[in-house]
Amino acid sequence: MPYDPSDPLKDRITDIGPRYYKEFFPPVIEKNYGKWLYHEILEPGVLVHVSETGDEVYTVRVGAARLLSIEFLREICEVADKHCGGYLRFTTRNNIEFMVDDKAKVKPLMDDLKARKFAAGSNKFPIGGTGAGVTNIVHTQGWVHCHTPAIDASGIVKAVMDGVYDDFGKMRLPAQVRISLACCLNMCGAVHCSDIAILGIHRKPPMIDHEYIDKLCELPLAIAACPTAAIKPAKTEGGLKTLEVKAERCMFCGNCYTMCAAMPLADEQGSGVAILVGGKISNRVSKPKFSKVVIPFIANEPPRWPGTVEAVKNILDVYAKDAKKYERIGDWAERIGWERFFEKTNIPFSHHLIDDYRFAYTTWRQSTQFKF
Amino acid sequence: MAKHKTPMLDDLEKGPWPSFVSDIKQQAEKGKQVLKDAPDDLLGVMELSYEDRVTHWKHGGIVGVFGYGGGVIGRYCDQPEKFPGVAHFHTMRVNQPASMFYKTDFLIGLCDLWEKYGSGLTNMHGSTGDIILLGTITDNLEPMFYDMTHELNQDLGGSGSNLRTPNCCVGRARCEWSCYDTQEACYQFTMEYQDELHRPAFPYKFKFKFDGCPNGCVASIARADMSVIGAWKDDIRIDQSAVQAYAGGELKPNGGAHSGKDWGKFDIMREVVDLCPTGCMWWDGKKLTIDNRECSRCMHCLNVMPRALRIGTETGASVLFGAKAPILEGAQMSTLTVPFMPMEPPYQELKDLIEKVWDWWMEEGKNRERLGELIQRDTWQKFLQIIEMEPDPRMVDEPRSNPYIFWREEEVEGGWTRDINEYRKKHQR
């Protein structure tokens, strides 16, 4: 029976959760679950995993835009049907993985993937994203779907990935570099532990639509939404209830706008990109670390954000030349010292980069161990 | 013919990386989605944002399917007359299968439904892990949900102040380092807590993430209120002949991850032994020795020599609590709480633990206060009482350096009530 709008609760199914993951395992994965002995990266984007049963699974990893049409999803399925027995997998970094159980099937798969292009010429399935290189960027919605972004997401990601494309398909870096993007400081993408983070920030407090705000919003909710208590009740000259923002307390988070559409804050000049570097998640050698702000602001420059792309490439290139094998960007910056980081990358150091938020002093240098 | 002129977006069709603009255009041209103009109008409104350098979306208010408080994100365009195809553009979050393996018939089924009810556009995947179906109108939410549950046996994911869709790494499906079944744990916790996932009753969002080892491929330590990270207690298994093969240059270090540059001959001392953060490793030219009690499982040596070194066999997980993004008290990573817990279904020990944590947080947490913030506000000591755990030096990087200890009365011999007159017998005023 199809859905019946006059009786929405009829035959309703709820709380069934996702499909059981094992239904979607290719046979070689199902059979060797928990039996993998080791893996090797045969060439950029191509992995082999070897099981104690002697079985092997070959994975070809390709980048994707994350924003995918169903026309394209159907094509992805067609590739998987043709080469991989109808199975595929996505990674947490928006890559697609095509797996085959025999080395002989790898080349036809790769040839097929390489031959497929979008109408205007970009690759549908760039192979790479493994080892000591740049993998795909994890990112958020931006101007495609969110109401608080300071920057776009998909467009900047496309421009940056075009800019560092070689490093997606090569493994020439000292260690892996994870780039992430979040379009406002709420950080849906949680970019705060990335080697390089591209973060959208606003720099102007919200405007207030005084004549309409009381009709559009629940004023107490907007007041309560502000993390720094910058918003208080006020009256217009005509006696209407409205709000007032204490501008110097505003941290430009946009939470008020989420609660109240009469408080927009995005701005052509005020909003743009901040760059953070040196974070990591892995416990390898050194502990996980937060990313640190090294460029406080770059203007929005659609469609290709050249300033942002250049900033990322510059950091990547200096790091590639200067860091030791296995050193992540943050490990490298700590070894050479942040003063050297700014010197070598030629990034100007400004007062914006010195912490003045809570627990700020924990990041100030309290020793005489510095470099001239 | 494209409906709108989009010269700036068209520039993003150039270059080698897959172009989302070309992809949306192909959906606009060839797609059979019911919201026919959605892809064209999405390009139109994005082009307008590229010109204005400001978003054109408004917060969507409360929309959803009956009986659920999450899973749908409401969204309206602030130029509905110009772009009617995306005037209402709500997304649906669909709970992804653990570790995101798919069979094509399922994905095609999902495409068919999204063609029938939506914009024909998706995110594979959102950053929590869900499949994001990007954009439909309110009237289509219920029929889409009905068909998805009936035909695909598939539910929505979480959003709002509830349990967010749990996520895990590829784990034992295709990784040699996974110390427990990350998929099974992820699946079972998702199923056990369906109510918490669909019906917001928490002060704010709550996330579980399951990493199979300290490499942390789903970033649980940075992104989950409860991070479950694989660990082993016994010895790293060593195949000495394979170690020799690495040392002699016959095997590629780090699985070949550095092959794009000539880093010179592999040097086991410099590249493995000297980088071991605990200095618990020795190499005498023939034999590798590890003092396993001193190893902190940083994974470096295993990552460099996967064919020679394997995780131990007494495996389980460490449990950490409290990570969050910077708003408000600053970013936090999860704090080590349970050094080791066996991780076998039905995971009762972990379920008991999480339920104690939730009870406390739901009682004490302020509106929009993440667990990590509550722990900071109410102290780690209080958190330990709630979860009935003893303090352990592994929970801190170092002991406190200030002596401002909040002693409790019952800890002090004789208590706090004293008699000033007794005191005055010995001490003049």
Ligand code: HEM
């Ligand atoms: C105060 C903090 C936050 C607020 C107010 C917030 C708000 C939002 C909003 C409004 C959206 C909808 C975007 C859309 O239109 O689709 C969203 C999406 C999302 N949020 Fe958050 N968010 C916050 C923090 C976070 C954090 C810390 C994470 C993850 C660690 C997160 C994960 C997500 C994910 C995965 C999405 C789905 C969209 C995507 O994948 O890009 N959010 N958030």
Ligand code: HEM
């Ligand atoms: C030195 C540290 C690390 C090592 C040795 C390592 C190793 C690996 C390996 C072997 C895989 C492939 C697993 C498989 O699919 O068979 C993998 C995948 C992955 N790792 Fe890690 N990992 C490390 C750190 C990280 C970190 C810090 C992150 C996240 C911030 C991360 C995110 C991922 C993701 C998302 C994948 C899926 C594939 C992709 O899209 O790149 N890894 N990692």
Ligand code: SF4
């Ligand atoms: S990071 Fe901010 S602007 Fe971007 S999708 Fe998330 S809430 Fe929206």
Ligand code: SF4
């Ligand atoms: S943008 Fe954030 S800090 Fe500024 S007034 Fe709004 S809620 Fe408060």
Ligand code: SF4
């Ligand atoms: S977290 Fe560890 S076990 Fe899981 S996929 Fe990554 S390396 Fe493998």
Ligand code: SF4
């Ligand atoms: S895992 Fe890390 S700490 Fe343990 S022996 Fe290997 S390098 Fe040393």
